Amino acid sequence: MHHVVTEPPVTAHVLHAFDGLGQFGGAGARIGVGGEAIKAWLIRRDIPYDASVLRAARDEGHLLVFRTDTDGEAPLTLKLPYSSPYDFEGMLEYRKARAIPGVEVASHGTYRRSVATSAGAGVLEIAPGDNAIELRVWLKGTPDLYPLVERVRRMLDLDADTLAIAAHLSKQDKALGKLLSKRPGMRVPAAWDPFELAVRAILGQQVSVAAATTLSGRMVERFGTPHPVGERHGVPRLFPSAATLAAAGEDGLAKLGMPGARARGLAAFSKAVADGALSLTPAADLESAIEAMCAIEGIGPWTAHYVALRGLGEPDAFPGSDLGLRKALAAQGAKPLSEAELLKRAELWRPWRGYAAIHLWSSLA
Numbered sequence: 001m002h003h004v005v006t007e008p009p010v011t012a013h014v015l016h017a018f019d020g021l022g023q024f025g026g027a028g029a030r031i032g033v034g035g036e037a038i039k040a041w042l043i044r045r046d047i048p049y050d051a052s053v054l055r056a057a058r059d060e061g062h063l064l065v066f067r068t069d070t071d072g073e074a075p076l077t078l079k080l081p082y083s084s085p086y087d088f089e090g091m092l093e094y095r096k097a098r099a100i101p102g103v104e105v106a107s108h109g110t111y112r113r114s115v116a117t118s119a120g121a122g123v124l125e126i127a128p129g130d131n132a133i134e135l136r137v138w139l140k141g142t143p144d145l146y147p148l149v150e151r152v153r154r155m156l157d158l159d160a161d162t163l164a165i166a167a168h169l170s171k172q173d174k175a176l177g178k179l180l181s182k183r184p185g186m187r188v189p190a191a192w193d194p195f196e197l198a199v200r201a202i203l204g205q206q207v208s209v210a211a212a213t214t215l216s217g218r219m220v221e222r223f224g225t226p227h228p229v230g231e232r233h234g235v236p237r238l239f240p241s242a243a244t245l246a247a248a249g250e251d252g253l254a255k256l257g258m259p260g261a262r263a264r265g266l267a268a269f270s271k272a273v274a275d276g277a278l279s280l281t282p283a284a285d286l287e288s289a290i291e292a293m294c295a296i297e298g299i300g301p302w303t304a305h306y307v308a309l310r311g312l313g314e315p316d317a318f319p320g321s322d323l324g325l326r327k328a329l330a331a332q333g334a335k336p337l338s339e340a341e342l343l344k345r346a347e348l349w350r351p352w353r354g355y356a357a358i359h360l361w362s363s364l365a
Helices: 016-021 035-044 052-061 088-098 145-156 162-172 174-182 194-202 207-224 228-234 241-255 260-275 286-294 302-312 325-326 337-348 353-363
Strands: 003-007 063-067 076-081 102-109 111-116 120-128 132-137
Touching: 003 353, 016 302, 076 145, 088 111, 088 207, 120 145, 120 228, 132 145, 145 286, 145 325, 162 174, 162 337, 162 353, 174 353, 194 207, 194 260, 194 302, 207 241, 286 302, 325 353
Parallel strands: none
Antiparallel strands: 003 063, 076 132, 102 111, 111 120, 120 132
């Protein structure tokens, strides 16, 4: 039986409404940090709840906890709803082309990756469902479900209002609107971990996607942490932490086969994150986030905007110097737009320039 209790126990209550989230099997989970957080979480998903239990949790400052027993062998299965349309195929294609060997894999209509959580190392798998994403999680112990689910929702951009975004972009730019009509429901393929995404972006500076994938695979093999759950599911390693890469230093990173300047920049970036000098969390405004990243050696505006878009969830981030974006809007047979021309045109797309970038990149595939 699945149940919700407060911690320390005030009351226990069977909440059959959790069936609305999907099937929960073989795992324990904590959802939320208090009554109000749970209430908001349930309301957003149209799930009935018992107000008296929520009030007790809120008034007495208790955590509300959803628990079942788990040994980590059977997955916890959930359904994460979204507002249609959702271009899952496009999301999967993007991730498949950039999957980090040993950490993530996209094949046979699913995306799977190793994750580090408060309950330890585990694996999550994502597949399309009926107006919902099917999420399967393999973890031992009692994972904290609320932040895990919210993190997956951000990673898949499930809460985006794609119809409103498309309407705005199409109204402002008819040529862009034609691209949007070809791939309705396209979302920003955000990252599970902003640091991982930033490292991948740095490795990809001035090289092809395939070359960056090879480098990232070497890095994971050398510095990643193996874990049994991942080994059983074909994603055997966790991505190395900022502290690990900072300790490797310029010399250790250069041995992976990257230029000295890039190794130096990656070491400096990792150290800044590990020391807390750089926080990879959404800033008060986009400009502040870009400025903070560009203060690190080896990080320029393109990398900073790319990380802000896919790593920090900044919907208006826009790497205007990107050659692909400049090519995508050029007339057939014409030379690419200049950076200045592209940025001027993109002013019309605010505050959704990032979504425009995703559609433009997709049009080049």
